[in-house]
Amino acid sequence: MNKVLLLLTTLVLTLSNDSSDKVICRQGSVSFFSYTSVENIKAQNNQVSSIIDFESSKIAVSMLMNAFVFEKALMREHFNESYIESDIYPKATFEGEILDFEPAMEGAQIRIVKGLFTMHGVAEELEIKTKIEKSGSTFTLTGSFETLVESYDINIPPLLAGNIAKTISVDFRFEYEPYEEK
C-alpha cells in the first residue's frame, strides 16, 4: 500500500512539474459588441493571454481591461474610468474546464468550456461553445457567447441606458503554442 502511495505521489509531482503538457497563447483577441438603435459600440483587445493544461483539460484566460481599443478614443477612457473601473479591477479572468477535451485529436472538435468568468469583481458561471482546431502542435480556439451587462454590477446612468445594449456579444480567438517554462 505504501509503495502504491509513493508511486502515486511521485506521479502527481512529476505531472505537476512537467510543462510540455501545456499550451499558451500570448496575443489572443477578444472583442465585444453592443448594438442599440442609438449607437453601436465595438471594442477589441489583442493582448489577451490564455493557457491550457491537457492533463486536467483546464483553461485559464487573463486580460487587461485597459488594453481594449474602441472606435472612439474617448470611449476607452470612459470605459476604464466610469464603467469597468479598471484601476480597481484591472483584469478580467476566466478559469474553467474544457469538457470531453481530446488533446490528441487532429482537426476540429466542438466542445463546451465551462467555468467562472470574473470581471469588475463579479464572478459569473459561463458555458461557452468553443471550436478547437489542432494542427500539429498548435491549437486554435474560437467562439462567441453572450452575456448580460447587469450581471457585472456596472453602473450605467439612466440617461445613457439607451446607448448600451443589455446583452453584450463577445467573440474570441486564441492561438496556442507549446508552453516552455522560462
Next chain:
Amino acid sequence: MKKSSCSLLILVLLWSNGVFGQDLLNLLEAEQKDENQYAPSAFMMTRIAFGHSTEVRPQNVLDVFVANRFWNTPEESTQSFVADRMSSRIALEYAISDRLTFGAGATTFDGLFDAHLKYRAALQRNGDGWPITLTLFQNMSYDSSPIADQSVSDDFSDRLSFTSQILVSKRFNKNFSLQLAPTLVNRSLGLSAADPTSIFALGAGVRYKLGPHVSFVSEYYQVFNPLESRTTFDPIAFGVNWELGDLMLQFMLTNSWFMVEDAFITRTPNNFNFRNPNLNFGFNATYVIHFKNKLKK
C-alpha cells in the same frame, strides 16, 4: 493503517488538483509584462473649472467648446431676462497628436481672441511608476476691445498677452485628483507704470468624484504680484462636472466672468460673494468629435 493512507492519498490528490487550478492563472500572471500601467486620467475634461487641466485629447479628436458666464449688474431692478450680462467663448480644440493640442477661441464680452498650444510631457503611472502627469501650456490672446483713452498705446503687439503654465496633476485615487499650476502671465495693454508686466501666479485645482460620471471641482489662482493701479481679486470657482459620453458639461459658481487665462488670472475685478455683480454662474459644454476610427488600421 489502511484508512490513514487512503485519506493521505485523497489529501495528495486534492492538493495536486488545487495546484493545477491555481497554477494556470499564476502562470499567466508571470507571463504578463510586469510594468506599471498608465493611470486613468486625473480630470477627464480639458478644464477643471475655468482653467486648463493636464488632460489632452487623443489624436484626431476635435473638441467643440462653448463656455458661458452669466451675472447681474448691481442695479436694484433691470429689464434683462434671466441675467443682466453674459459672455460666451466659443473655441475649437484639435488634438494633433496624442500629446499635442492646438486650440483657438473668441470671447464676446471682453473681445479676446485667443489661441493655445498644450503639450502633455509625462503621464502618471500606477503603482510605484512615474508619479505625476505634467502638461505644458502656452496661450496667446489678442484684446480687440475698443479703448477710448487716446494716450494708451494700442498697437497690435501691445494688445497681445501671453500665459505660460506648467500643469502638474496627480490622481491620488479613483475619486480624488489634485493639480498645481505655476503660471506666468505677460501683458502690457493699458497698464500704468506701477503695474508689473510679468505677473506670477500659482493655481490649484481639485476634483472629487461624486459618482461614476459626476464630480465636484474647485479651482483657485493665487496671484503673487497683482496689478497696482486697480483692485483685482484672485479667481476662484466651485463647480460640478458631468460626463455624458461625447458631451461633457460643467456648471460652476465663480467670481470671474473672464474665460481666457491672462484675463481671469490678472484682471478679475470682483471678490467671491453673493452680491451682484460678483457671483457668476458659469456653464461650459464640450462636444467631442472623433475623426479617426481607432479600430481601423
